[in-house]
Amino acid sequence: xxxxPEVETVVRSLAPQVTGRRILNAEFSxxxxxxxxxxxxxxxxxxxxxxxxxxxxxxxxxxxxxxxFLIVHLGMTGKLLWNGEPAKHTHAIFTLNGGTLLYxxxxxxxxxxxxxxxxxxxxxxxxxxxxxxxxxxxxxxKKRKSRIKSVLLxxxxxxxxxxxxxxxxxxxxxxxxxxxxxxxxxxxxxxxYHAIREVxxxxxxxxxxxxxxxxxxxxxxxxxxxxxxxxxxxGEQCGVCGTAIRRTLxxxxxxxxCPKCQKR
DNA sequence: GACGATGTTGGCAC
DNA sequence: GGTGCCAACATCGT
Numbered sequence: 340x341x342x343x344p345e346v347e348t349v350v351r352s353l354a355p356q357v358t359g360r361r362i363l364n365a366e367f368s369x370x371x372x373x374x375x376x377x378x379x380x381x382x383x384x385x386x387x388x389x390x391x392x393x394x395x396x397x398x399x400x401x402x403x404x405x406x407x408f409l410i411v412h413l414g415m416t417g418k419l420l421w422n423g424e425p426a427k428h429t430h431a432i433f434t435l436n437g438g439t440l441l442y443x444x445x446x447x448x449x450x451x452x453x454x455x456x457x458x459x460x461x462x463x464x465x466x467x468x469x470x471x472x473x474x475x476x477x478x479x480x481k482k483r484k485s486r487i488k489s490v491l492l493x494x495x496x497x498x499x500x501x502x503x504x505x506x507x508x509x510x511x512x513x514x515x516x517x518x519x520x521x522x523x524x525x526x527x528x529x530x531x532y533h534a535i536r537e538v539x540x541x542x543x544x545x546x547x548x549x550x551x552x553x554x555x556x557x558x559x560x561x562x563x564x565x566x567x568x569x570x571x572x573x574g575e576q577c578g579v580c581g582t583a584i585r586r587t588l589x590x591x592x593x594x595x596x597c598p599k600c601q602k603r
Numbered sequence: 604g605a606c607g608a609t610g611t612t613g614g615c616a617c
Numbered sequence: 618g619g620t621g622c623c624a625a626c627a628t629c630g631t
Contacts, residue, residue, distance in 0.1 A: 341610065416610080571609095
């Protein structure tokens with residue numbers, strides 16, 4: 340489900356509910372989604388207070404007092420639900436003073452982790468897609484010799500973009516998904532940079548995209564899917580030129596684009 | 604029922 | 618180290 344706008348929406352819905360609360364108990368019923376040992380994680384989390392909740396790319400980071408972090412990645416179908424009912428795919432239950440936080444994940448591609456320090460794996464990601472400065476973005480892109488769609492999906496380039504917003508940003512910038520990153524002109528890089536910011540901010544305003552089952556921590560769907568211009572609109576007319584939207588595979592991911600508006 | 608698609612990433616080979 | 622392919626899993630639509 341979750342790319343930057345969806346994760347940001349979850350964080351914003353969750354923060355007012357859990358900030359300042361104490362973790363009384365943590366239970367993990369599905370080993371797959373937990374990194375490390377369930378007993379260790381439960382012991383380390385128990386008694387700690389949630390000082391803040393933030394977003395690091397697509398990671399949700401709970402900063403704990405007196406120390407440590409609870410790090411959650413939602414994968415494709417992960418959900419963090421405040422005061423929900425445990426269900427078939429509930430794999431973790433955090434009992435706080437004053438409420439319960441559930442982790443549901445049908446496909447189990449998501450991960451939960453306790454860490455005393457932010458892991459290297461998470462720290463080494465590229466700059467956040469909404470925070471990176473234009474000059475840094477352009478410099479980073481100059482080094483990337485692969486297809487721009489692959490580059491945008493690579494979290495060590497810039498963190499936060501996924502399949503939906505990569506396609507939508509490339510459409511808005513008029514750039515073909517197979518164009519080579521390092522070969523884009525400064526002008527086109529600038530268009531792409533602004534397209535990324537624009538589409539992510541509009542999606543956050545709409546509380547994310549709910550394609551199938553994405554919901555925030557209160558169970559509310561987003562509405563940005565109604566404003567997708569190419570993603571999963573194969574065969575529909577391009578809103579700009581009327582040409583049929585095409586779908587192809589890039590980096591093994593479904594990739595949607597307008598063959599007329601987007602140049603290589 | 605089989606098959607292919609689905610928002611992600613990490614491990615492996617080159 | 619960059620790059621690309623595949624696998625992990627459940628569910629839904631054709």
